[in-house]
Amino acid sequence: MEFLKDLAASLRSARTVELPKDEKAAFYMLMSMVIGNQYRSVSELLSNSKFDVNFAPGRGHRNLLHIAANCGSYDCLLILLKKGVNVNQQDVSGCTPLHLAARNGQKRCIDKLLEYKADVNIRNNEGLTTIHWLAVNGRTEVLHDLFAYVPDVDVEDAQGQTALHVACQNGHKSTVICLLDHRADINRPNHNGWTPLHFACSHGQHDSADILLRKGAKFVTDRFGKTPLGLCLEGGYSETCSVLLQYVPNLMEHLVTSVRSEKIKEADYFKVLKHVCSQGNEVADRVLMSLSEEASMIGHNLLSVSSNVEIQVSCLLKCVKVLCKLYSHVYQPPPSPTTPTTPKGLQGVMRVSPKATQVFGPLEALWQLLADWLCLLKLEFNKDNNQNNKDNNKDNKSDSHNQDSKEHTQSQEQTQENSDTPDTASAIVGRDCNQEVDPRSCDQEGILKSLCVDQDVVGVILPRICGVVHAFYICCTCQHGHPQMTSPRFIEFVCQHNKELKLLVARSPEVIFDHFHFLLECPELMSQFLHIIRAQPFESRRRWFYDNLDTEGSNREIIHSPPNDDDVLVINRERMFYSSCEGLIKQPLDKLKRGLAIRFQGEEGMGSGVVREWFDVLSREILNPDYALFTQSADGCTFQPNSNSAINPDHLNYFRFAGQTLGLALYHQHLLNVYFTRSFYKHILGIPVNYNDVASIDPEYAKNLQWILDHNIDNIGLDLTFSVETDVFGAMQEVELKPGSASLPVNEKNKTEYVQLVTELRMTRAIQPQIDSFLSGFHEFIPQALVQMFDEFELELMLSGLPEINIEDWRQFTEYSGYDENSPQIQWFWEVVEGLGQQDRVLLLQFCTGSSRVPFGGFSHLGGGGGPQKFTISQVTYQPQLLPTASTCINLLKLPEYPSKSELKERLMVALQCGSQGYAMV
Structure with a gap:
């Protein structure tokens, strides 16, 4: 009968009526019911069993009361309490049921x-x-009822933190007020000396900070000297900083001097000061003037030689950048399109606004100090030159002759210095470098004398001066008010100190990349330093190129999973050229710069491998003679714009598209399987062509030009004039090489000019519209100021990579998955690759990586979807007739375990011939 009774009860309740005898099984059965508060x-x-309600299994060591308190299952909690459960039992973290109920605000359970x-x-294990x-969780309504049970409202956890500390940190205003009303210590420090105000400021809780300061909280430093204001600045909490300044106005000085802190980022510092300046022009003026004075102090300290150069340069640049950004934000001096051009002779005294003069006035002393230093360095350079000349002359000449030579050298140098210094330069920096420096007005001479005799004076001061020059440029640009133009004042400064700056750069060329960014924005100045820049290592210039390519700092990446379909370029393989052209036109430039997402119509694959193939195929398609855009040069390998491309009525738009394609590839560092003539690379770089470039399109004509230059052509009957006949679609036309020169004869005196003009006609004028259209598209992605730092050979390297595939380099930077370098299949694979011709090697590379080119730096610089990605060969289980496959996004070749070298080679060649293009999801 007992069995039938239990059976009926079980069937009616749809569950068992008895707990399992195993306590762990019983616990988990009850736990699900407790979570659902199935108290009946x-x-x-529980009434029909001997289950131990204090049983706490598993790593958490929580009993059923913990579960009920955590979930708010009040009825189950009451049952367990009546069953005699240990109300203060702690779990593995030391938490009691009361802790869990308090954390989740379960008031009835509490x-x-x-x-x-x-x-x-x-306390739990952390002392909470x-x-x-x-x-912590702002349970103010429960907190009120708990104070009757709490003997000490300032009880500390293991780190010395009270409830007020954590409430302020999390910004629970009502909880903060409640704790203060119950006499929580408003200034109590934790073990590190952090008060509640520190906690509020460290997390930008401006309301909590306002409550604390209104209640009389003190502004103190912690054990390590950190203040609440410093914590606000490190986090960029502008509103909280404003609250602090409202209650403690004298913090303004500390706010400004905080620019020296390495822990405070420029963006966060600017954000805070921008908010402070929004309180009105009076506050803004105070901040700007204080920043200007601080920048001047930092700069003077930097030029004192005794300071840490890296830290001081960083502080100075941060200070002036924030100063200029704030000035532009507050006063926004708009460039007036109707402002008349300043006469060249008056550029040095160009008018600036009274406000700019006021704000940047404290820095004038620093700029004067900079000019004085450069004058002293000129003296040092002259001394070195004179000493070198003297030493050299001692070996070859008598003393009397040596003296004459020395005077002559000094005279030459003086003449050169005078010619390099513009007449208006003294109006810019206030002193001519040819004047003697007054020791009473500056102390640089004393500094120089105080340095050790063996110490390299120029080496010590060089990075400091360059840092101040950088700061001077930033301030001049801001004061000038025309961001699209380089400040005339700064141009005059560089012209006046041209010789010294060039000598500094010659001593330490890397300063160009660290501090001479102004060269990128001023073609006049770039032309003076371009030969020095081009003399620097290619990799350094390449790195500087990409560092400055995207001034807005957007990440250049290949989008694998685009945010929406509008960001995907869907390309029709059958109409590769036209489909790509139409797709690029529809996409905004900023989107194309941020990343590329390509999918071929009717194919599922996407990712970096697809993008690489698109660039590879499209670059070859642009050279398709059907479009008449480019013609093959005499060497059969390179291409030149077609002078007769007008046969295609839309040819100039297509040249612009070709320029966009090459610019986009260079921007995203994708290599193209295309090579142009040296003369065309020169056109891209702005380098003048010469008669040697003619050989790429007409080798025999180039030889004839060379013959003219090598021989006297007077009286040999050539009868040449400064005009040539050209074939334009079958009609011969006479073209003058320069206006009115059709009857001007070519002779020995003017033959060099003739050769240059005829070269420009053949190589430039004949295709000028095509070049201009191409560059209009190319410069949408690649600024001329940046690309001109390379020569034509380096540009080809950046666009097309290494011309040969180095098997040893490939093998050296290959990784294996499932195989190792001694596996038979790997040995056979490399033997097969070494036996392949160049064309098949290119096919293999494209099959595995999606690109037929090796990047600059070799195989160690192969890139994948998320950055550098080495070529990898992965083991695949062998099956008869199974071909190798590849995942181009990660440069992975999946190679089956072929039983013989012959089968491996056969299967690999089939894969290369049939599968070097096309994508599908497997």
């Missing part, structure tokens, strides 16, 4: 636990008590 079922099961003598003072848990 829990009550019945009240009942307190009724059953739950201890509010028990119940009041801490309530404060």
